[in-house]
Amino acid sequence: MQGDMIPFYVLSLLLIALPNTTTDVINDPYARSSRRTLTISLNATTPSSLPPNQPLSALPPVTVVRALATATATANASAPATAKASASATASVTSSAPVTESSPVLLPPSPPTFMTNRSVAFCSLVVVVAGCxxxxxxxxxxxxxxxxxxKKKVGNDMKKTVESLQFRLETIETATNKFSDDNKLGEGGFGAVFKGTLGNGHEIAVKRLSKSSTQGVQEFQNEVVLVAKLQHRNLVRLLGFCLEGEETLLVYEYVPNKSLDKFLFExxxxxxxxxxxxxxxxxxxARGILYLHEDSRLKVIHRDLKASNILLDGEMNPKISDFGMAKMFGVDGQTQGNTERVVGTYGYMAPEYAIEGIYSVKSDVFSFGVLLLEITTGRKNFLGFNCRFPTLLAHAWQSWNEGKGLDLIDPILLKDSCRPDQVLRYIHIGLLCVQEDANSRPxxxxxxxxxxxxxISLPKPERPAFFTGRSANVQDQIAANSCTINGLTISDDLPR
Known part of the structure; x- marks a missing residue:
């Protein structure tokens, strides 16, 4: 590309030098007497490479440009000698007879068109534009x-990161006693989870994806890449993975108290x-979700927040798990996306996501609001059919508007030394999070x-989504935990 630019710059220099040579000759005080003076002055500086007895207008432009450039350099090097030669030539021509038609005239009466200042300016402009x-x-x-x-560097770094997280299948089989039922912690929509102990005594939880799992290779890679990059005390830590033969395994830190739903709904x-x-x-x-949305290197939308995906460690600290459905955005400011494949759990999904496939940080806020109401009331937000009871959201909204907020509080908490006004404030925040309009959610x-x-004063909440939703009786609620409706999975309540 640089080679293409050189001729433009050379031509520009020649064109700029060319009118200067002509002007200098015309303005020479020794060359003002007549046209013959101009002719002889140019003959004194014109290189011998030009064909004799031919006007410049009959010669190729490239030849004239090269010859005049050479003449200009020679004239500049010997300016005094040229001046003297011009003076003597002027004197001789003034005293001599008029020049005949056979006299060699190398220049036309006026400079060629391509030698005018306007043409030079135009050519210079073309050169500048071309250079830009x-x-x-x-x-x-x-x-x-x-x-x-x-991108190649990032890919190599990611490859090194992935390689450092790989476990051998033999190591995992030894740790879990070949996935024995005694080490089975539970089973979810994507497969079973087993407890294992490595050779150094470190306890692990192995998520074994079933062959018929709806989580494919893309979701598997998604979870590995995401969780490996995320580091927060309220997020479950990924230790590694294994992908050998027909086995697809994820290795997590072991969380002894299993999931929140095992405590909350028993x-x-x-x-x-x-x-x-x-x-x-x-x-x-809340802090874990905030980290995903705003504080991590990538903006992450979980899309499947629910009680069974909140693990509790030995000190009952919560850890968000299961990033198989998560979506990540870069640092370009993107905050939402759209999908034709809606996945998640009824009762926790925001309406714009369940109906239109639109997910954003506000869809995670909706799921958190459901969790907040479940934790404060001790009730699950069931969504079923053949309803007899309203959903938790509908019940909370109705009780709140009727001034019966205390009826929503878990009776176990009323026996505790809790402050009812503080519990009501948490319920108020939960109602703000589950508002139907995503823009109204905080x-x-x-x-x-x-x-x-x-x-901080709280605004008045608007009507929550699915206010007219339906719920089932106890038998239908239990059955709903293992069914799939309209392609949307409803995960069971077994620990992970």
Missing amino acids: FFRKRLRTVKERYHSKRQ PKKREQLDWSRRCMIIGGI TMSSVVLMLKTET
Whole structure:
């Protein structure tokens, strides 16, 4: 590309020098007497390479340009001698007879058209524009080259990261006693989860994807790449993976207390969740989602937040798990997307996502609002058919509007030393998160601030989504945990 630009610059220099040579000759004080003076002055500086007795207009422009450039350089090097020669030539011509037609005249009466100042200015402008164009093209090529190198570097770094996370199948089979039922922790929509112990005594949880799992290779790679990059105390930590033969395995840190739903929806275990622990769990989940939305290197939308995907460690600290359905965005400011394949769990999905396939950070806010209402009320937001009871959202909205908010509080909490006004404030925040209009829902940063600061006044919530939703009786609710409706999976409540 640079080679194409050289002729333009050379031609520009020649064209700029060319009129200067002509002007200098015409303006020479020794060359003003007549046209013959001009002719002889040019003859004194014209190189011998030009054919004799031919006007310049009859010669090729390239030949004239090259010859005049050479003459200009020679004339500049011997200016005094040229001046003297011009003076003597002027004197001799003035005293001599008029020049005949046979006299050699190398220049026409006026400069050629291509030698005018306007033409030079135009040619110079063309050269400048062409130079800018080629510089822009060169810059574009360089940017593409560096972008390609950066992508290659990122790909190599990711490859090294993935390689460092790989487990051998033999190692995992030894740790789980070849996936024995005694080590089975539970089973979800994508497969079973087993407890294992590595050779160094470190306990792990192995997620074994079933062959008929709806989570394909893309979801598997998605979860590996996402969770490997995410580091937060309220996110489950991915230790590695294995992809050998027909086995597709994910290795996580072992969380002894399993999932939140095992405590929240079982009356005996729910008693272990006093108000202080529930506040800790709610705050931890909120901070984990805030990290995904705003504080991580990539903006992550989980898309499947629910009680069974919240794990509890030995100190009952919550950890968000299962990133198989998560979507990530770069740092370009994108905040939402659209999909034709809607996946998730009824009762936790935002209406714009369930109906139109539109997901955003506000769809995660909706799921968090459902979780917040479930934790404060101790009730599950079932969505079924042949309804007898309203959904949790509909019940909460109706009770709130009727001034019966205290009826929503989990009776176990009323026995505790909790402050009813604080529980009602959390229910109020939950109703703000599940509003039907996504634009009316707060961001997770606002939610975290409202949870921590009681002095912040809360706006009045609008009607939640699925207000007219239906729910089933107890038998239908239990059966709903293992069914699929309209292609949307409803995961069971077994621990992960």
